[in-house]
Structures are given as C-alpha cells and as structure tokens.
Amino acid sequence: MARRSHSRKRSSNSGPAPSKWQKTPGGGRDISRILDPAPKVEHAADGDWFVQYMPAVNAVKTYKCPECSRNIPPGVAHLVVWQEDHLFGRERAVEERRHWHQHCWDTRRIF
Numbered sequence: 001m002a003r004r005s006h007s008r009k010r011s012s013n014s015g016p017a018p019s020k021w022q023k024t025p026g027g028g029r030d031i032s033r034i035l036d037p038a039p040k041v042e043h044a045a046d047g048d049w050f051v052q053y054m055p056a057v058n059a060v061k062t063y064k065c066p067e068c069s070r071n072i073p074p075g076v077a078h079l080v081v082w083q084e085d086h087l088f089g090r091e092r093a094v095e096e097r098r099h100w101h102q103h104c105w106d107t108r109r110i111f
C-alpha cells in the first residue's frame with residue numbers, strides 16, 4: 001500500500017506591507033523667505049507688542065532703530081515691533097511698525 005502523505009507547508013510570508021515612501025511637502029528649505037508665521041506677543045507696561053524676529057536674510061533695507069537712532073543696515077537680524085492694541089487697528093499698527101536692534105528692544109526703557 002502506498003501511502004502518500006503529501007503535506008505541503010505553505011508559509012504565507014508575503015513580506016512586509018508595502019509602504020509608500022512619500023516625501024513630505026514643505027520639507028525643503030527656502031532660505032529666501034524665512035519668517036516666523038506668528039509673531040511673539042510681549043506684554044509690557046506700555047501695552048502689548050507684537051515682536052517679529054527678522055532674520056538677516058530677510059533684512060534687505062536700512063532701518064532706523066527708534067531707541068538708539070542708529071541705522072540697522074541690510075543683512076543684520078533685528079526685531080520688527082508693532083503695537084497690538086493700536087488705537088486705529090492692527091493694519092495701522094503694522095504700518096507704523098518699527099525696526100529695533102535686538103539688544104535695544106531688550107534694554108528699552110518704558111516711560
């Protein structure tokens with residue numbers, strides 16, 4: 001008698017699930033425009049201020065610092081500051097924004 005024991009082991013090894021290698025958009029660096037999306041709000045005795053960091057690559061003009069009355073030449077990182085609770089609204093406040101040396105803003109005197 002011929003006995004055929006035919007057992008076939010089938011390992012269902014289909015391998016790891018195929019993963020999609022997606023490149024996340026926005027991962028590239030665009031050094032031409034690095035701006036903090038949200039300015040920082042600082043609460044001071046003379047009101048609330050928006051403080052936006054201006055990196056050196058974005059500083060392309062000469063500004064005058066209101067604290068020391070000296071110029072901020074292009075290519076120098078500094079701060080852009082405007083009033084949060086401006087009498088005529090935020091648009092006006094942004095129009096009247098001032099460019100400060102970082103250290104001038106840090107050491108400014110509040111009258």
Ligand SMILES: [Zn+2]
Pocket residue numbers: 065066067068069070100101104
């Ligand atoms: Zn200054």
